Amino acid sequence: xxxxxxxxxxxxxxxxxxxxxxxxxxxxxxxxxxxxxxxxxxxxxxxxxxxxxxxxxxxxxxxxxxxxxxxxxxxxxxxxxxxxxxxxxxxxxxxxxxxxxxxxxxxxxxxxxxxxxxxxxxxxxxxxxxxxxxxxxxxxxxxxxxxxxxxxxxxxxxxxxxxxxxxxxxxxxxxxxxxxxxxxxxxxxxxxxxxxxxxxxxxxxxxxxxxxxxxxxxxxxxxxxxxxxxxxxxxxxxxxxxxxxxxxxxxxxxxxxxxxxxxxxxxxxxxxxxxxxxxxxxxxxxxxxxxxxxxx
Numbered sequence: 001x002x003x004x005x006x007x008x009x010x011x012x013x014x015x016x017x018x019x020x021x022x023x024x025x026x027x028x029x030x031x032x033x034x035x036x037x038x039x040x041x042x043x044x045x046x047x048x049x050x051x052x053x054x055x056x057x058x059x060x061x062x063x064x065x066x067x068x069x070x071x072x073x074x075x076x077x078x079x080x081x082x083x084x085x086x087x088x089x090x091x092x093x094x095x096x097x098x099x100x101x102x103x104x105x106x107x108x109x110x111x112x113x114x115x116x117x118x119x120x121x122x123x124x125x126x127x128x129x130x131x132x133x134x135x136x137x138x139x140x141x142x143x144x145x146x147x148x149x150x151x152x153x154x155x156x157x158x159x160x161x162x163x164x165x166x167x168x169x170x171x172x173x174x175x176x177x178x179x180x181x182x183x184x185x186x187x188x189x190x191x192x193x194x195x196x197x198x199x200x201x202x203x204x205x206x207x208x209x210x211x212x213x214x215x216x217x218x219x220x221x222x223x224x225x226x227x228x229x230x231x232x233x234x235x236x237x238x239x240x241x242x243x244x245x246x247x248x249x250x251x252x253x254x255x256x257x258x259x260x261x262x263x264x265x266x267x268x269x270x271x272x273x274x275x276x277x278x279x280x281x282x283x284x285x286x287x288x289x290x291x292x293x294x295x296x
Contacts, residue, residue: 002022002024006024006025010081010083011023011027011030011031011071011082011084012024012026012027012079012080013027013031013046013079013082014079015043015056015078015079018042018043019040019041019043020039020040020042020043020045020046021039021040022039023035023038023046026082027082030069030071030082030084031046031048031066031071031082032066032067033046033048049064051064052064055075056075056080058075059075059076060075061073061074068086069086070085070086071083071086072084117136120132135167138167156187156188156189156190157187158296159185159186159190160182160184161182161186161193161214161216161226162180162183164190164193168194168197168201171198172201172202174205175201175202175212177210177211178201178211178212178213178214178228179211179213179214180213180214181213181214181215182214182216182226184216184224184296185295186224186294186295187293187294187296188271188294188295192270192271193226195263196226196267196268196288197214199261199264200227200228200261200264201228203228204228204230204286208231208232208283208284209230209233210231211230212228212229212230213228213229213230213282214227215229215285215287219289221292222291222292223289223290223291224289225288225289226287226288226290227286227287228286228287229280230283230284231282231283232284233283234279234284235277235284238277238279238284238286239276241277261277264286267288268288268289271290271294272291272294273289273290273294274289275288275289276289
């Protein structure tokens with residue numbers, strides 16, 4: 001039996017009278033101990049955790065973290081079985097994060113779509129009704145691609161950034177007063193850029209101050225800077241706000257998940273760009289750098 005344990009991926013530790021009698025290489029690796037050093041030593045010397053020592057005594061199951069790994073421990077009379085669940089736990093966490101991100105990305109567009117549907121119930125000119133129906137169909141298609149896991153990357157025929165203004169204004173009415181200074185054309189999928197601007201404008205409306213502007217301008221290295229500016233006060237940390245869950249002091253009075261800017265960064269990386277925040281003359285600016293091949 002011990003020959004099989006020596007090559008097993010499962011960790012095995014045998015003990016009696018409170019002392020270690022045997023542990024295989026997998027258990028030593030998971031516990032981060034030297035087999036020779038802990039052989040015959042008190043159980044606590046090998047486990048280095050009073051909670052695990054108590055588990056060994058009473059039996060049962062528990063999880064603990066050691067050296068960045070997540071280890072499941074099952075205790076039976078005289079032995080412990082250890083399983084490295086790090087990969088599975090990370091996958092579960094990634095899936096949960098992805099679900100949270102998708103829900104966040106859906107929230108603002110869905111609210112806008114509800115307003116459009118309500119508008120269809122009012123008296124509209126035929127051309128206005130046709131425009132609203134076309135926008136609803138376009139947004140439903142975009143949301144379907146989002147739910148299916150579409151990635152915002154690739155190159156397409158050049159199109160003007162300014163073309164997005166009407167879509168943004170329809171889905172985010174509060175942004176209609178924003179000034180657009182966007183003379184450039186992009187070779188990126190419009191859906192991804194639209195989602196970036198939707199999140200940046202939503203962020204500026206919630207946490208920034210008027211006036212608000214959407215600006216595109218050439219940047220060093222042949223890149224294009226596409227950003228949303230507002231007149232808010234200086235912030236202590238700009239880059240840190242792109243970390244999921246991080247929110248600045250101005251956001252303390254608002255409900256939210258702190259994912260908006262993190263999503264912007266995720267989409268930007270998908271097309272080889274980079275998200276950023278900076279202080280400008282008129283206030284704060286949050287945006288993305290678009291690589292040279294992505295604009296003209």
